Amino acid sequence: MLLLYAGSGALLKSLVSSKVPVCSIAAQLSQSGFTKRPCSAAHFSRQAPAASRRVAEGSARGVQPRAQAIEFDLEDEADFEEVDLPRKSVPVEVRCFDTARIHVEAGNGGRGCTAFRREKFVPKGGPSGGNGGEGGSIWMEAHAGLNSLSSFRRQVHFRATPGAPGVGSNKHGAGGSDTVINVPPGTVVRVSENGDAHVIAELLHAGQRALLAAGGRGGRGNASFKTAADNAPTLSEHGEKGQEMWVDLELKLVADVGIIGVPNAGKSTLLSVVSAAKPKVAPYPFTTLTPNLGVCELDFLTTVFADIPGLLEGAHTGTGLGHEFLRHTQRCRLLVHVVDGSSPDPIGDYKAIQTELELFNPELIDKPQVVAYNKMDLPDSADYADDVREFLHQQGVGRENIVAISAATGQGVLNVVRRVRALLDEMPEPEPQPLPETPSIRDIRKQRSAARLDDFTIEPDLGGPRLWHVHGVALQRFAQMTNWDYYEATARFQRVLENSGVSSALRKQGIMEGDTVVIGEVELEWTDDQSEQALYGAWKDAQKAKGAVLPGSARWPSATAR
Numbered sequence: 001m002l003l004l005y006a007g008s009g010a011l012l013k014s015l016v017s018s019k020v021p022v023c024s025i026a027a028q029l030s031q032s033g034f035t036k037r038p039c040s041a042a043h044f045s046r047q048a049p050a051a052s053r054r055v056a057e058g059s060a061r062g063v064q065p066r067a068q069a070i071e072f073d074l075e076d077e078a079d080f081e082e083v084d085l086p087r088k089s090v091p092v093e094v095r096c097f098d099t100a101r102i103h104v105e106a107g108n109g110g111r112g113c114t115a116f117r118r119e120k121f122v123p124k125g126g127p128s129g130g131n132g133g134e135g136g137s138i139w140m141e142a143h144a145g146l147n148s149l150s151s152f153r154r155q156v157h158f159r160a161t162p163g164a165p166g167v168g169s170n171k172h173g174a175g176g177s178d179t180v181i182n183v184p185p186g187t188v189v190r191v192s193e194n195g196d197a198h199v200i201a202e203l204l205h206a207g208q209r210a211l212l213a214a215g216g217r218g219g220r221g222n223a224s225f226k227t228a229a230d231n232a233p234t235l236s237e238h239g240e241k242g243q244e245m246w247v248d249l250e251l252k253l254v255a256d257v258g259i260i261g262v263p264n265a266g267k268s269t270l271l272s273v274v275s276a277a278k279p280k281v282a283p284y285p286f287t288t289l290t291p292n293l294g295v296c297e298l299d300f301l302t303t304v305f306a307d308i309p310g311l312l313e314g315a316h317t318g319t320g321l322g323h324e325f326l327r328h329t330q331r332c333r334l335l336v337h338v339v340d341g342s343s344p345d346p347i348g349d350y351k352a353i354q355t356e357l358e359l360f361n362p363e364l365i366d367k368p369q370v371v372a373y374n375k376m377d378l379p380d381s382a383d384y385a386d387d388v389r390e391f392l393h394q395q396g397v398g399r400e401n402i403v404a405i406s407a408a409t410g411q412g413v414l415n416v417v418r419r420v421r422a423l424l425d426e427m428p429e430p431e432p433q434p435l436p437e438t439p440s441i442r443d444i445r446k447q448r449s450a451a452r453l454d455d456f457t458i459e460p461d462l463g464g465p466r467l468w469h470v471h472g473v474a475l476q477r478f479a480q481m482t483n484w485d486y487y488e489a490t491a492r493f494q495r496v497l498e499n500s501g502v503s504s505a506l507r508k509q510g511i512m513e514g515d516t517v518v519i520g521e522v523e524l525e526w527t528d529d530q531s532e533q534a535l536y537g538a539w540k541d542a543q544k545a546k547g548a549v550l551p552g553s554a555r556w557p558s559a560t561a562r
């Protein structure tokens, strides 16, 4: 025969009423992350005497016992039939409340224009194509009114608008508009490159902004290519592509005090008493799924409290979303550990949470802690307060840091706040953390233009159709911005291939007539004939194959005259 003592959790209640065998209850509970008490028979036997004594004492005093005992007959096979219980899992909405992965795409630059000034009495008016506008950028801003990343469940992709194309009469295109993504203060932004994640921004204070993706540069119009040698160029560029990437967001709340404890201990109730916050309070575990913040004012000093969702045994391994919840404690200067006095084993609860803190991050256990022994208004809790206090003292917790409270009636809550304030005052002011430098658009542009055209690598792929991949940041951008509709642009690209050493490197590696050279998204066919006629012929054929009408006219100085 085995005794199972069930506490006040809704899950336990449902299991208790369904009278499921102990083994399947244990399996169900551990599956659901509830690895607490009912895990092993050994644990039951340790708890059982104390709990039955308390139940008996409670009934003697006419108190409704909060723990129920159910008997299972190990001999009776009927008790061991498999029962199909609905699997309790953590609700879906918590899955991404403090981490999120989003895709940001800045706007492309606008296309440059090829145009010539045509005006009565102004013969040979010259090139007048304007430049394209810059693409909009993506910014991230910390917003004081937010406390979770849950909005990113609904929206994952963020785009900024592209720049407008340039037009004739030297009119430049308008810039695209920026997109600002609001996040709660305490958000860390990471980018993964080749499996390595590095922080690109950390938004700690409301109003702080960081650039995530810079918009592309506008393409130059033909007026920009006018030189003494070529005063009527037909050449213009496409706009540069805006940066795009997947970024990982992680929220680590910024609060002075973190309220921690097992589920249902009364953490949210405590927050609602010490501050004007109105978190949901309910008599079942996991009422709180996203941390709540509250501001408490005492002696003209404000303290920010964070009510962290309940932690379970095994939280450091991620059980019951432990990682997500524990992460929030990292930035708190001090912890208030709420112990549920009405729990069958308050000391076990305390120890379990301390172990989880230590296993998650040993620094957490060194944070100053105030232990709030809660629910003192209940007779059971009050009876065991002294035992618990003595135990905590033996564990090294200073007597002044153990406060018996009743969050529901407000008894002792002021003492908690006073103690918290005293500890905070004793602590040195936190040094302002150096924020990671977030590059400005100018920095990003500088960085991009620092890339050199002769900095490239060649990767042959001769297995099937003979391909030669040429990798190089500057070269790929050059290919992307080249407007192949104009012969002059094609000829310019050809010159760049020669001058940067790509052509000679390809020749050296044994490229053959008809092979394909891939540069970014552009594919070119290799021919050994490097004469201008051959290049023009190839360009003209490509344009015809595209069905493009060759630009220009008999009056317009263009390649069609050739």
Ligand SMILES: Nc1nc2c(ncn2[C@@H]2O[C@H](COP(=O)(O)OP(=O)(O)OP(=O)(O)O)[C@@H](O)[C@H]2O)c(=O)[nH]1
Residues within 6 Å of the ligand: 261, 262, 263, 264, 265, 266, 267, 268, 269, 270, 280, 281, 282, 283, 284, 285, 286, 287, 288, 289, 309, 310, 311, 374, 375, 376, 377, 378, 405, 406, 407, 408, 409
């Ligand atoms: N009698 C009594 N009940 C309390 C006290 N504090 C909290 N409770 C009750 O305990 C239950 C749980 O309270 P919550 O504040 O939601 O507990 P929590 O720790 O935030 O729970 P989770 O968010 O689920 O982790 C509620 O029914 C509260 O009314 C108290 O001091 N005395």
Ligand SMILES: [Mg+2]
Residues within 6 Å of the ligand: 267, 268, 269, 279, 280, 281, 287, 288, 307, 309
């Ligand atoms: Mg709560």
